[in-house]
Amino acid sequence: MNKLYDDLIKQLIEIGRSETIPSIPDSEFSYLREGQWQRARYPEDCGSYSYEELKSLYKGLVLCEKHFEWLVGSATNTAWVLRNIEERLDLDYEEIKELYDFGFANRGKNPYAPTGSQTHSDCDTYEDFAEVVLQKANNMARHDALMLQQQKESRRMKAIKKEFQERRAKEHAERKKERDKNILIIEKKISIFERIQNYFKRSL
Secondary structure (H helix, E strand, O other): OHHHHHHHHHHHHHHHHHOOOOOOOOOOOOHHHHOHHHHOOOOOOHHHOOHHHHHHHHHHHHHHHHHOOOOOHHHOHHHHHHHHHHHHHOOOHHHHHHHHHHHHHHOOOOOOOOOOOHHHOOOOOHHHHHHHHHHHHHHHHHHHHHHHHHHHHHHHHHHHHHHHHHHHHHHHHHHHHHHHHHHHHHHHHHHHHHHHHHHHHHHO
């Protein structure tokens, strides 16, 4: 299986280099045509390939995914190889732009190709992609700012609620103290009144 897989990678590299897809008879089974191997396998040891080999592999994957109509969704290997190439290029704008433009121009019906994210399904160029990334970053920044504001407001409301509850508790305690004081005075008055009544009763 490993040899078969290695041969498949070599074939994809050659397709990307020549930008020509070999004709495969309908009656002949082909891992290249099926493409389902992508769901479980990613090109391993990308570091062992040269930049030109990885670039050709990426192009071969893009072209074959469209030509053979691979139904792999977000499992597309184009995104995996593209990320590895980007890491190697270390922000070389022109090279990265070329790769993205090729991917967008030659992709098939898979909305996840070539980036692995459906967010970029409407992008036609690297500039479109960069705009979407920037917009997403701005949206996240606004969302984070809103969340921070809401957290501050929530803490402020909790502090106000706590202060209100403490004030109510204090007022309640003071009213209870005043009621208890009044009850005590009334009880004392009743006690004096009862003593006077008892005195007169005994005098009769």
